Amino acid sequence: MSRYTLWMHPNVGASVRPATIPRFAVGREPLDVDALTRSVADTAPGELGAVVAFLGMVRASNAGRRVLFLEYEAYEALALRALERIDVEARERWTGVRLAIHHRTGRLNLGETSIVIVAATAHRAEAYQACRYAIERVKQIVPIWKHEYFEGGDVWIEGATAEPDDDTARAEAMNRACV
C-alpha cells in the first residue's frame, strides 16, 4: 500500500473522534489536558457542573538551584494502582467525583507538563477540593521520582516515604484540600 493511500484512509482522518483514553496512566507520551477532560466529562453529560484541572510543570529553579531539566522515573505497575487508590479515596469523600490523573515519565524540559489531574463534580467547591486532594496524595504515595539536573550537578529528589495506609498522611492531604 502506498503512503498516499494510507494517508487517505478514512480511519486516519483528523475528523475521527479520538478513542476514549484511560483515566489513569503513567508513561512517556506528552500529556493531553483536553483528552483527559473529555475522559471524565463525557462519561456523565448533564450531571457534572464543574471541572478543575491541575497541571504540574517543570520549574527553572528549585531550592536555590538553576534547574536544566528533570527525568522522571516510575514503578509503573504500582504507580497505576496507587493512582486508582487515590480515585477510590476521593470517591469515599466526594460522592460522584470523577477523577483522572496522567503522569509523564522520562526527560522533561523547563515548562513541560509532568502531571495532569482533572476532577469533575456537580459543583465547583468539591471539584477544587478533590483536585487538590489528588495532587497531595500523588506526592505521598505514588512511586514516581524526579531526577533533577541543575547547573553544577544532579540530584534525586526524595519527598515522602510512601505509606498508603498511613491515616495521618491521608488526613494531612485532606486538610490541605479543604482549607
Next chain:
Amino acid sequence: MRVNVRLFARLRDIVGSAEIPFDATPGATLVDVWHALVREYPALAPYTTAISAARNADYAPLTTALAEGDEVAFLPPVSGG
C-alpha cells in the same frame, strides 16, 4: 528460593542495576532481603528507615513473607507531581 528485586531512583544508582535476581532463604521476608542487600551494598544503609516495599507490584509491609518467583521492589521516598 529465587526472587526478582527491582530498585528505583537513587537505590538503582547505588546498586548499579534496576533489577537483580536474588537467592533468598525459604521463608524470607521483605526486610530479610533488604538487610541482605544492605550487606552487599552498604551505601543503601541510610535508606533502611526511609524505604517502602512492594511485593508483586502491590505495597506490602516489610514483614511480608516471600514466595518463589516474587517480584520484590524497594522504593526510596517518592517525589512525583
